[in-house]
Amino acid sequence: MTIRRIVRAWPVALLLLGMSGCFNPFDPRIAPTTGIYVPPPTPNSPQNVIRLFEWCWKNRDITVYKEILTEDFRFVFALGDSAGNQFRDEPVTREMELNIARNLFVGGGSAPPASSIFLVLDPTLRALPDSRPGKNPKWHNEIVTSVDLSIKTDGGAEYRIMGNARFFVVRGDSARIPQELGFRPDSTRWYIDQWNDETLQGGAAATVLGPAGPAELRVARPGDPVTVPPVARAPRRPRASAALAPPPFEMTWGQLNALYAR
Numbered sequence: 001m002t003i004r005r006i007v008r009a010w011p012v013a014l015l016l017l018g019m020s021g022c023f024n025p026f027d028p029r030i031a032p033t034t035g036i037y038v039p040p041p042t043p044n045s046p047q048n049v050i051r052l053f054e055w056c057w058k059n060r061d062i063t064v065y066k067e068i069l070t071e072d073f074r075f076v077f078a079l080g081d082s083a084g085n086q087f088r089d090e091p092v093t094r095e096m097e098l099n100i101a102r103n104l105f106v107g108g109g110s111a112p113p114a115s116s117i118f119l120v121l122d123p124t125l126r127a128l129p130d131s132r133p134g135k136n137p138k139w140h141n142e143i144v145t146s147v148d149l150s151i152k153t154d155g156g157a158e159y160r161i162m163g164n165a166r167f168f169v170v171r172g173d174s175a176r177i178p179q180e181l182g183f184r185p186d187s188t189r190w191y192i193d194q195w196n197d198e199t200l201q202g203g204a205a206a207t208v209l210g211p212a213g214p215a216e217l218r219v220a221r222p223g224d225p226v227t228v229p230p231v232a233r234a235p236r237r238p239r240a241s242a243a244l245a246p247p248p249f250e251m252t253w254g255q256l257n258a259l260y261a262r
Contacts, residue, residue, distance in 0.1 A: 040064055046127035046141040046169045049190040053167070057119045057149075060105035062098065067183075069094045070193040071176040075257065078163075078200035083258040092257060094178070103260040104151075110262050112155030120148040121165075130168055132194075139174035143167045147199065150248065151256075158248035159256060163199030167192055199252040 040061070043049035049068055056065040075092035077084025092100075103109030105117075122145040129137035149161040172189035183189070 043068060043190050044188050046143055046190055047125040049169055049192060050121065050125055050143055050145065050167055053192065054119055054121050056101075057117050060114060060117055062102050062105050065101055065105075066098060066178075067181060068192055069097060069178075070170060070191045071178045072193060073097060074194050075254075076194065076196040077254040078197045078252055081197070081200045081252050081254045083252065083255040086258065092261075096261065097257075100257050100260045104256075107154075109260050111259050112153040112157070114151050115154050116152045118150040121145045127169075132168065135168075139171045141169050143169065144198075147253070149253070160248040160250050161199050161253050161256060162250075163197075163252070165253065166196040166198055168194035168196075197253045200254070 038055070040055050040059075041048045041051040043052045052064070052068055055061070056068070071094060073094040075097055077087065077092075090096075099109075103111065104114050107113035125143050125145055127141040127143055129135075130140035130142045132140070132142075144164060144166045147161060147163060147165050149159075151159040151161075153159075169190050170193045172183070172186035172191065175185070175191045175193065177183050177185065177191070
């Protein structure tokens with residue numbers, strides 16, 4: 001009788017062993033930050049499309065990122081940000097923004113890709129009528145949020161961006177949807193058609209980008225010529241703190257885009 005019970009138990013034991021080898025999204029090796037996989041938000045409101053933007057950056061997901069930018073998307077540099085000078089005649093379009101994101105998220109550009117991205121937007125996002133002329137609030141909204149972005153790269157560099165971002169969003173039945181997505185006009189889906197960088201405010205100090213990446217700090221002012229100062233060397237530290245990591249480079253989001261555009 002005992003032998004029969006043992007024989008009957010073997011299939012159950014083998015099933016449990018097989019299940020232990022299945023994909024587990026809660027495995028810390030798969031979800032190293034929290035141990036819990038967070039699915040992407042559904043962009044069914046002005047607030048949720050910005051939450052999906054936040055999710056794409058945190059998860060470095062270029063595939064989903066493609067689905068939230070309209071065909072006529074534009075990135076607008078902060079006023080006085082010298083990094084925007086090289087884009088005056090050729091604004092950052094959807095194609096360029098996706099190329100920048102791809103270089104940052106997965107690599108392929110001249111700068112090392114990110115090994116981790118931590119982005120925090122306002123916990124509560126408020127949608128307001130679009131302030132641009134001729135925009136009907138039924139289809140066009142505007143969201144301003146604070147941003148706190150920390151990036152670590154495979155090359156060992158660390159970047160920090162703080163300030164505000166202003167997003168202009170459009171409902172799916174009024175948006176210019178890229179044909180490649182195969183999406184139809186949909187009043188229950190929202191897209192981003194313009195992103196204004198406001199991480200440089202009041203002439204705050206900003207990192208100037210040189211060929212090797214972030215360089216020495218200076219105060220950026222409207223009308224400043226584009227200059228590339230020599231790359232700043234980290235100051236010598238006392239021996240007792242020699243093992244401490246240097247602080248991250250503080251930069252604008254526009255300067256991050258300029259760095260990963262090539």
